[in-house]
Amino acid sequence: MIKEERLLNKFLEYVQIDSESLNEKEMMETLIKDMKELGMEVSTDNTGEKVGSNGTNVYGYLKGDLDIEPILFSCHMDTVTPGNGIKPVIKDGIICSSKDTILGGDDKSGIVSILEAIRTIKENNISHGPIEIVFTVCEEIGLKGSKNADYSKIKSRQAFILDSGGDVGKVIIKAPAQDKINVKINGKAAHAGVAPEEGISAIQVAAEAINNMKLLRIDEETTANVGIIEGGKATNIVCPELKIMAEARSLNKDKLKKQTEHMVECFNKAAEKFGVTVDIDVIHSYDPVNLDVEDEIVKTVKIACDKIGVTFEPAASGGGSDANVFNGNGIKSVNLATGMAKVHTTEEFITVENLNNTAKLVYEIMLRK
Known part of the structure; x- marks a missing residue:
């Protein structure tokens, strides 16, 4: 049900918005507009002032018609350098930059997938529980957005962070x-x-x-x-x-x-x-992420992987992400792979297939059936 052409076009739009760390304002404003068009309640905080960014964290809430606990989806809006003036190129099902810049799939492949999943739910009037979104600033320079987030705005006790490399189906359940x-x-x-x-x-x-x-x-x-x-x-x-x-x-x-x-x-x-x-x-x-394959949140990912036909791959990482920070604030979190590859380099790429599968995976997790 995901509209793949729309997903791709939105991804190409997002990666062409300059949003290096501390310069997320335009990306933030674009996402606020898109989230409001989807009928979400949207708010911000003062994280930008604290960390010196011209943008700030964005919070979205979509009411559900099912009486179940809310779940959170999160990505960061910032990119590493060189991330200005990105010109995406598509060849043989692979999206990359013109090689003078990064692509920005880290982390806009996750952002676009979350919003496409919500569009699909909304336009098809599909029943769902409450859905929350947090888009953070300054992740690439020390997880500053999540560290300074206003956790009083978040109701969810489970979070799905989309910020890992590897094919869709890989899920980071352990990180130090x-x-x-x-x-x-x-x-x-x-x-x-x-x-x-x-x-x-x-x-x-x-x-x-x-x-x-x-x-x-x-x-x-x-x-x-x-x-x-x-x-x-x-x-x-x-x-x-x-x-x-x-x-x-x-x-x-x-x-x-x-x-x-x-x-x-x-x-x-x-x-x-x-x-x-x-x-x-x-x-x-x-703090660490230290979950087990039997944890409910991990089982939710496995069920979604099975539904879209990708291999479920629980994994460990040696690095930290916003998932670590959310876990430290009492929100059990996993980090999902989006298919982004060779991130933080001008060789960065993502396949159209992985982009589509990311949106499909998020959609299935949101339904939680």
Whole structure:
């Protein structure tokens, strides 16, 4: 029942709207207009002001005629760079850009599929339960839209996020929580050739700390990494200051806490050994997604996959998405694949078949039969 030509045309329209992170206003205004035309109650919040975007999060609510719990569908409106002036091209059933930009299927393939599913329901007068939508800003620069969302506006306790690569049918049911660890080691400068003994090398302190850390693959659920080290002024100066950016991830909150504390302890012990101070800032980025195939929300996806004839593929991801943030706010969430491929590159593409299947999958989930 999905009108595939309409779906495709809307997708081509959406990807040609510039909406790099912090510049989502035009995309937001277009979606508000389209949502209102579908008879949805639409509202916004002040997230844009908080994060410095000219757009903000958009909330939609469609009343249902079935007395069942509401469900939420969500995508982000922003794209990575280069995402301005996108010119989509279709060849042999594949949609890509003209190769000077990304395509923007991340995440507009999800957006267009959600709205097409609702159009189909509305124009065919199909019974359904209450449906909610949240379109977020600034996902690509740290999940800022979902982190600052107004959760008092959301009634649903289950959410379907459409923001994963892979063929339609893949569903992310496990994704780790993350802590970021930002460190500044305060050493002491000295001339490295004349009086090195008068200095304390921040680099040496860092080396001591990192050498004693458990890093990379900790166990099947946990990883850790030191990713960025910045410091030093010249080879003839004992390094007085070093900045380090590290992270830990785990599907298990207790394991994440333990790993983060271990890394912090290593920095503190090294600083104590060399007689310097260290400034440490731990930022909890997001909570985990850790569901089971027997969870009701996952079963709902499987039933929908079976109905449209695609392979149901529960999967784990090593990265975070808005699904992590929604889960952390008490909304059980999964992340659905839309078929987008080679995202964040100028080689990004999506097949027309996957675009159609995404809309069909969303439609079946909305009906929940």
